[in-house]
Amino acid sequence: MIRFEQVVKIYAGGQTAVDDLTFEAPTGQITVLVGPSGCGKTTSLRMINRMIEPTSGHISIDDEDVQSVNAARLRRGIGYVIQNAGLFPNKRVVDNVATVPILLGAPRSQARTRAREVLELVGLPGDFADRWPSQLSGGQQQRVGVARALAADPPVMLMDEPFSAVDPVVREQLQDEFLRLQRELGKTIVFVTHDIDEALKLGDQIAVMRVGGKLAQLADPAYLLAHPIDDFVAGFVGRDRGYRALTFAQTPALPLAAEPTVPLGTTPQEARAATRDGWLLVADHGRPVGWVEPEHITAAIEPAMLHRGGTVARATGPLRAALDAALSSPSRRGVITDDDGILLGTVRAHQVLEAIEATDRPEVDEADIAPAGPTSRADR
Numbered sequence: 001m002i003r004f005e006q007v008v009k010i011y012a013g014g015q016t017a018v019d020d021l022t023f024e025a026p027t028g029q030i031t032v033l034v035g036p037s038g039c040g041k042t043t044s045l046r047m048i049n050r051m052i053e054p055t056s057g058h059i060s061i062d063d064e065d066v067q068s069v070n071a072a073r074l075r076r077g078i079g080y081v082i083q084n085a086g087l088f089p090n091k092r093v094v095d096n097v098a099t100v101p102i103l104l105g106a107p108r109s110q111a112r113t114r115a116r117e118v119l120e121l122v123g124l125p126g127d128f129a130d131r132w133p134s135q136l137s138g139g140q141q142q143r144v145g146v147a148r149a150l151a152a153d154p155p156v157m158l159m160d161e162p163f164s165a166v167d168p169v170v171r172e173q174l175q176d177e178f179l180r181l182q183r184e185l186g187k188t189i190v191f192v193t194h195d196i197d198e199a200l201k202l203g204d205q206i207a208v209m210r211v212g213g214k215l216a217q218l219a220d221p222a223y224l225l226a227h228p229i230d231d232f233v234a235g236f237v238g239r240d241r242g243y244r245a246l247t248f249a250q251t252p253a254l255p256l257a258a259e260p261t262v263p264l265g266t267t268p269q270e271a272r273a274a275t276r277d278g279w280l281l282v283a284d285h286g287r288p289v290g291w292v293e294p295e296h297i298t299a300a301i302e303p304a305m306l307h308r309g310g311t312v313a314r315a316t317g318p319l320r321a322a323l324d325a326a327l328s329s330p331s332r333r334g335v336i337t338d339d340d341g342i343l344l345g346t347v348r349a350h351q352v353l354e355a356i357e358a359t360d361r362p363e364v365d366e367a368d369i370a371p372a373g374p375t376s377r378a379d380r
């Protein structure tokens with residue numbers, strides 16, 4: 001666990017960057033520091049590995065005060081990932097990743113073997129290792145940055161806007177892969193971002209900071225969305241927070257209606273006989289593949305005829321996904337499957353809304369600042 005106790009940082013010019021910061025980042029979880037530009041996120045992060053020294057207060061890792069550890073040694077034991085990856089341009093990818101293990105005394109060949117393993121783990125197998133950083137895309141460079149931080153298998157990782165410099169599609173992929181990795185590795189991570197959506201997606205708990213370096217609220221994502229502590233936090237988590245909170249709502253049993261399906265290859269005549277309201281669900285071995293309008297087909301059903309707009313939701317997934325499935329379906333019936341993608345039935349938007357109405361909201365805690373709840377990544 002990383003613990004901040006009344007940490008203050010006042011820079012030489014008199015600028016208070018961090019003001020009386022107290023919080024804990026629990027072992028094996030992702031704590032996200034989020035807030036507007038200049039609120040002291042990076043300063044807070046860099047005080048953990050002593051790239052910046054606090055003016056007063058204490059930071060400890062597993063009850064050991066970081067001030068009592070040699071700064072260079074401390075840093076080698078903590079993974080650190082920054083925006084734009086910060087790779088050494090004159091070192092091949094494999095040697096970038098092997099840097100810390102070598103500094104820690106690993107023989108070069110062993111460090112390189114480990115580097116190749118970690119590169120594979122982050123989705124850069126084979127010949128990527130032998131390229132120069134300039135021969136990689138921005139997203140691939142970020143992956144190398146994550147691999148480099150993981151190479152020495154540190155229990156603690158500090159990540160400063162690691163996915164901000166890539167386009168939104170690549171960012172989503174990197175976030176998904178990062179969550180998958182974290183489920184396997186269970187590192188203690190402090191992650192800085194100014195993007196509330198990224199914070200809500202990645203954080204087991206979120207520390208919202210305000211300009212002046214003060215902690216505004218510390219809570220898990222569902223609680224933060226349901227109970228922002230003041231106007232600043234409410235504004236920061238956004239106007240559509242009620243809708244976004246559905247991402248975290250436990251799914252009650254939805255009233256699913258049986259939905260007739262036909263396979264690919266069904267003739268127009270058969271399809272017209274099977275439809276109830278002009279739309280017909282096509283499934284392949286129980287897996288829904290899309291909707292057709294039998295009135296508008298003139299040949300046996302093939303993939304190119306399918307309406308692809310509708311999303312599919314898992315029965316165990318969030319209510320937001322079920323609502324989206326209903327709203328995006330051309331038949332207005334949302335397709336619901338089991339975890340293996342097998343059709344369970346369909347649901348209408350008003351039924352999802354009724355389920356939402358019946359859902360408990362997170363309770364308001366007596367304390368103004370809520371502790372992170374028991375929700376873990378694996379549950380989402």
Ligand SMILES: Nc1ncnc2c1ncn2[C@@H]1O[C@H](COP(=O)(O)OP(=O)(O)OP(=O)(O)O)[C@@H](O)[C@H]1O
Nearest residue numbers: 011013015017036037038039040041042043044194
């Ligand atoms: N070396 C420095 N000397 C003086 N002031 C600094 C220094 N570094 C940062 N600051 C100031 O401290 C405050 C906090 O900066 P910090 O970089 O920690 O914020 P941040 O929340 O990470 O911002 P951003 O999201 O823009 O990166 C800012 O007002 C900044 O101008």
